[in-house]
Structure formats: C-alpha cells, structure tokens
Amino acid sequence: xxxxxxxxxxxxxxxxxxxxxxxxxxxxxxxxxxxxxxxxxxxxxxxxxxxxxxxxxxxxxxxxxxxxxxxxxxxxxxxxxxxxxxxxxxxxxxxxxxxxxxxxxxxxxxxxxxxxxxxxxxxxxxxxxxxxxxxxxxxxxxxxxxxxxxxxxxxxxxxxxxxxxxxxxxxxxxxxxxxxxxxxxxxxxxxxxxxxxxxxxxxxxxxxxxxxxxxxxxxxxxxxxxxxxxxxxxxxxxxxxxxxxxxxxxxxxxxxxxxxxxxxxxxxxxxxxxxxxxxxxxxxxxxxxxxxxxxxxxxxxxxxxxx
Numbered sequence: 001x002x003x004x005x006x007x008x009x010x011x012x013x014x015x016x017x018x019x020x021x022x023x024x025x026x027x028x029x030x031x032x033x034x035x036x037x038x039x040x041x042x043x044x045x046x047x048x049x050x051x052x053x054x055x056x057x058x059x060x061x062x063x064x065x066x067x068x069x070x071x072x073x074x075x076x077x078x079x080x081x082x083x084x085x086x087x088x089x090x091x092x093x094x095x096x097x098x099x100x101x102x103x104x105x106x107x108x109x110x111x112x113x114x115x116x117x118x119x120x121x122x123x124x125x126x127x128x129x130x131x132x133x134x135x136x137x138x139x140x141x142x143x144x145x146x147x148x149x150x151x152x153x154x155x156x157x158x159x160x161x162x163x164x165x166x167x168x169x170x171x172x173x174x175x176x177x178x179x180x181x182x183x184x185x186x187x188x189x190x191x192x193x194x195x196x197x198x199x200x201x202x203x204x205x206x207x208x209x210x211x212x213x214x215x216x217x218x219x220x221x222x223x224x225x226x227x228x229x230x231x232x233x234x235x236x237x238x239x240x241x242x243x244x245x246x247x248x249x250x251x252x253x254x255x256x257x258x259x260x261x262x263x264x265x266x267x268x269x270x271x272x273x274x275x276x277x278x279x280x281x282x283x284x285x286x287x288x289x290x291x292x293x294x295x296x297x298x299x300x301x302x303x304x305x306x307x
Contacts, residue, residue: 022208046170047195053174093276102229104264107133109203128254148270252307260299262288
C-alpha cells in the first residue's frame with residue numbers, strides 16, 4: 001500500500017498538478033490553443049525525440065523486440081475493436097471514432113511526462129516511450145486517419161499528412177546522428193537540451209488547457225465500453241503479449257505502462273474534422289484522462305510487482 005501511495009504522490013499528482021495549472025490559466029487568460037499545439041508539434045516534440053534517440057543506448061535487437069510487441073498489440077486491438085463494432089451494428093461514423101479511441105493513446109503529451117517521472121533514474125525506460133510515441137504517431141496518420149477519412153471518402157490524404165509531421169524527420173535525423181556518431185557542438189546541444197527539459201511542463205499545461213471546459217453529456221454504454229477498452233483492457237492485452245514474448249525488466253515495465261495511457265487527443269481532432277461524432281470523442285479524451293489518474297497509478301504499481 002505504501003508503494004501505491006508513493007506512486008500516486010510522486011508520479012501521478014505532479015502530472016495532474018500541471019494539468020490543473022493549465023486548465024486554470026486557460027480559464028483566466030484564454031490561451032491560443034492552436035499556438036501551444038504548434039509549439040509542441042513543431043518544436044518541443046521533435047526536439048525531445050531527436051535528443052532521446054541521439055542519447056539512447058538501445059541495441060538493434062531490443063528495438064526489433066519493442067517494434068514486434070507494438071505491432072502485435074496494435075493488431076489485437078484493431079481486430080477486437082473492428083469485430084465489436086461490426087457485431088453491434090455500430091454506425092460507420094461512430095465505429096471509426098470508437099476504434100480510434102481504443103487503439104490510439106496519448107503517448108506524447110501524457111505518456112512521455114509520465115515515463116520521465118517513472119524512469120527518472122533509468123533513461124532506457126524513457127527512450128522506450130519515445131519509440132512507443134513514434135509508433136503511435138505513424139498509426140495515427142495511417143490507421144487512425146484512414147478510419148476517420150473512410151467515412152466520407154477522403155482516405156487518400158493520410159500519407160500526405162504523415163509526411164507533414166516534423167516528428168518523422170526528427171526520428172530520421174536522430175537515427176542518422178546516433179548511427180554515425182555525429183558530434184553536436186555545444187552551442188547547438190545546449191538549446192536542444194533546454195527545449196527537451198521544458199517539454200514535460202509545456203505538454204501537460206497544454207493538455208490541461210485543452211480539457212479546461214468539460215462538456216459532459218450523452219453518456220452511453222458504448223462510451224464507457226471505449227473508456228474501459230482504453231484504460232483497462234488495453235493494459236490486460238499488453239500484459240498477455242509481454243508474457244507471451246517473455247519480456248522482463250525495464251522493457252516489460254515501460255511497455256506495460258505505455259499501454260495504459262488515456263485516449264489520444266488526435267482521435268477527437270479527427271472526429272471533429274470528419275464529423276464522426278466529435279462530442280463523443282472529445283468527452284472520451286477528457287473522461288479517460290481524468291480516470292487515468294487511478295488506472296495509470298495501478299498499472300505503474302503492478303509493473304513494479306510483476307516485472
């Protein structure tokens with residue numbers, strides 16, 4: 001019980017204090033959310049991806065192991081959500097949002113800060129979350145966009161959108177600089193490190209601002225099914241795959257924790273853009289983020305016991 005309380009106090013509370021600060025400040029000053037989002041997408045996220053890859057010490061075999069787990073996890077979640085949507089006769093537009101809500105998670109704004117706090121003394125854990133976030137971004141602009149756009153025949157735009165994302169280029173450059181051991185002069189590395197250090201606060205304050213005006217209505221069985229799918233069943237499936245693959249230690253802990261994060265804000269953005277039940281999607285992001293204070297705490301606690 002002491003360990004559970006310590007996780008809540010040292011990891012989850014700091015996250016939600018910054019979320020609350022973002023929500024409060026947005027209510028007072030009315031932030032330009034599009035500006036904050038662009039800062040994260042085009043500056044902070046690419047920087048933290050590049051610096052983490054450049055400093056990472058993972059071997060190729062480990063990267064393949066992580067990639068195998070992520071692909072298998074995606075496959076299981078995608079198949080299960082598709083079967084459920086089909087068997088319940090779900091409206092195609094609602095089905096697209098339902099599937100995205102469970103398969104995609106907030107591995108960036110929420111996941112990286114949590115992982116940085118959990119693995120403060122173990123950089124491998126944080127580096128694994130970077131790989132998870134990259135995989136989620138690729139899923140977002142392929143599987144996620146295809147789900148959303150297919151409801152009105154605009155699926156052809158997904159590849160173009162993927163290559164508009166600077167995160168992809170940060171990943172590519174990070175592996176080049178890391179692979180060829182290209183030195184970075186101090187006058188460039190210092191500002192890069194400063195930006196990477198500032199990511200946690202900016203990401204959580206931005207996320208808090210995004211959920212500052214909750215509109216909680218139209219709850220349904222399917223809504224709570226999606227919440228449970230993202231916060232409860234996704235970690236259970238991850239645990240089964242980790243056990244099946246025989247993963248242990250930090251790798252198993254990091255992947256198990258990464259599976260428990262709340263719904264991705266991109267699922268709500270896609271739902272809004274393609275008119276696929278946007279209120280349902282936005283409520284899902286908000287409620288899953290709030291409930292994750294409990295569920296993520298439990299998953300972090302279990303990761304300590306199980307691995």
